[in-house]
Amino acid sequence: METLLTAVIVLGLMGFVFAALLALASDYFRVEEDPRIAEIMKILPGANCGACGAAGCHDFASKLIAGEKESTGCTVGGQDVACKLSVLMGQANQTVIKKIAAVRCGANENRRIKKAKYDGVKTCAAANLISGGGLACLYGCLGYGDCLCVCPFDAIKMENGLPVIDLKKCTACGKCVTACPRGIISLRPHDFKVVIACSSRDTGAQTRKNCPVGCIACGICAKAVPEVFAVSDNLAAIDYSKTGVDCSAAIQKCPTKCIVEN
Amino acid sequence: MSGLELFGIFFSALLINNILLIRFLALCSFFGVSTGIENSIGMSSAVIFVMTISSAISWGLYNFVLVPFQLEFLRTASFILVIAALVQLEEIYLKKMIPNLYRSMGIYLPLITTNCAILAVAFLAIDYRYSFIASMAYSVGVSAGYSLAIILFAYIRERMALAPIPKWFQGYPIAFVTAALMSLAFLGFTGMFGL
Numbered sequence: 067m068e069t070l071l072t073a074v075i076v077l078g079l080m081g082f083v084f085a086a087l088l089a090l091a092s093d094y095f096r097v098e099e100d101p102r103i104a105e106i107m108k109i110l111p112g113a114n115c116g117a118c119g120a121a122g123c124h125d126f127a128s129k130l131i132a133g134e135k136e137s138t139g140c141t142v143g144g145q146d147v148a149c150k151l152s153v154l155m156g157q158a159n160q161t162v163i164k165k166i167a168a169v170r171c172g173a174n175e176n177r178r179i180k181k182a183k184y185d186g187v188k189t190c191a192a193a194n195l196i197s198g199g200g201l202a203c204l205y206g207c208l209g210y211g212d213c214l215c216v217c218p219f220d221a222i223k224m225e226n227g228l229p230v231i232d233l234k235k236c237t238a239c240g241k242c243v244t245a246c247p248r249g250i251i252s253l254r255p256h257d258f259k260v261v262i263a264c265s266s267r268d269t270g271a272q273t274r275k276n277c278p279v280g281c282i283a284c285g286i287c288a289k290a291v292p293e294v295f296a297v298s299d300n301l302a303a304i305d306y307s308k309t310g311v312d313c314s315a316a317i318q319k320c321p322t323k324c325i326v327e328n
Numbered sequence: 329m330s331g332l333e334l335f336g337i338f339f340s341a342l343l344i345n346n347i348l349l350i351r352f353l354a355l356c357s358f359f360g361v362s363t364g365i366e367n368s369i370g371m372s373s374a375v376i377f378v379m380t381i382s383s384a385i386s387w388g389l390y391n392f393v394l395v396p397f398q399l400e401f402l403r404t405a406s407f408i409l410v411i412a413a414l415v416q417l418e419e420i421y422l423k424k425m426i427p428n429l430y431r432s433m434g435i436y437l438p439l440i441t442t443n444c445a446i447l448a449v450a451f452l453a454i455d456y457r458y459s460f461i462a463s464m465a466y467s468v469g470v471s472a473g474y475s476l477a478i479i480l481f482a483y484i485r486e487r488m489a490l491a492p493i494p495k496w497f498q499g500y501p502i503a504f505v506t507a508a509l510m511s512l513a514f515l516g517f518t519g520m521f522g523l
Contacts, residue, residue: 072397084413091417095424
């Protein structure tokens with residue numbers, strides 16, 4: 067009987083002491099967190115992708131409150147999230163230019179010209195280190211799908227050795243842009259649907275040898291639609307700030323058909 | 329107790345009686361958290377942290393409270409109480425004082441409350457009648473052994489993610505086979521230095 071009593075007392079005391087300790091500690095070590103952080107976290111998509119430049123959604127929320135980030139900073143959330151965030155932060159509503167990833171290479175498995183057979187590790191990063199994986203073009207897509215592996219939104223699939231972006235799923239987080247060892251993928255405005263499907267900065271003659279669909283920097287597009295297209299460094303480029311210009315003349319006249327619309 | 333004996337306790341806990349691969353304790357976290365190296369490093373740092381402190385406190389509690397009152401039979405209940413309260417306390421403390429460590433440990437710290445290895449170390453240190461210093465060496469050894477095993481296993485699993493594995497072996501089946509092979513390899517330490 068006495069043992070039972072001591073057992074109950076000791077265990078009860080222990081429980082009481084621990085509870086008191088925890089209560090004291092939680093008061094003493096309380097962290098004052100801005101209540102807006104929790105509300106912002108509810109609005110944010112919670113993908114923790116880091117596309118905004120902050121280390122995850124929580125970091126973005128605290129930086130937004132500190133004024134280091136704009137309410138339009140979350141590329142994944144887009145216009146919808148930006149609206150809600152600007153209401154919460156009491157800022158003027160800003161429009162988000164929705165972006166999307168674009169693959170700037172058009173040479174699929176059948177069109178690629180190979181100088182050698184590559185038999186190494188099947189990643190673009192590895193193939194790029196070993197003489198460009200046997201590919202004649204030093205700028206073109208290697209086709210091992212490093213971009214597909216990093217995409218957190220399952221928005222890239224490989225079709226005939228070339229990545230294809232799912233326009234509905236892509237959130238422009240930019241992971242594929244950094245993953246591609248050749249820098250083929252870049253972000254373009256969602257509504258400006260024209261892409262130069264080539265990244266080659268070789269001279270026109272060299273590009274023609276390496277690829278049937280490469281940009282040979284002939285400048286026909288720049289003559290057809292001079293507002294948008296310009297050729298520099300042996301490659302045509304699009305000025306994506308000029309919206310609403312009809313580019314169909316340039317697309318039709320391109321001799322190697324490397325200007326595509328999707 | 330000499331330094332050599334302490335080293336023997338540490339080494340035995342680290343390799344010869346490795347908590348995961350020889351004693352088969354804490355296997356849930358071994359398979360659950362070892363999918364990536366970063367996760368396993370986070371988990372093992374949390375285990376080292378909690379195991380060392382909780383075994384120190386439970387040793388003190390057993391020898392200064394339970395033994396004098398002849399309440400040794402209460403050790404299961406009281407140790408669970410100690411560990412649960414301690415993990416809570418550490419979480420509160422870290423959140424305030426070292427927020428970076430708190431964020432890097434993340435979910436693993438509260439997960440440890442239910443990690444059986446922590447309780448096992450507190451029990452075993454008492455069963456072996458270790459002194460305080462020896463039980464410290466033991467718990468550091470066990471937690472280092474836990475980290476060693478889970479980080480090695482995470483490296484292997486990351487490699488296996490890229491390997492061509494038949495579909496019926498993918499995921500847990502191949503992980504179990506690998507863990508068994510690792511366990512066999514660790515059996516090779518048995519009898520080292522006569523421990």
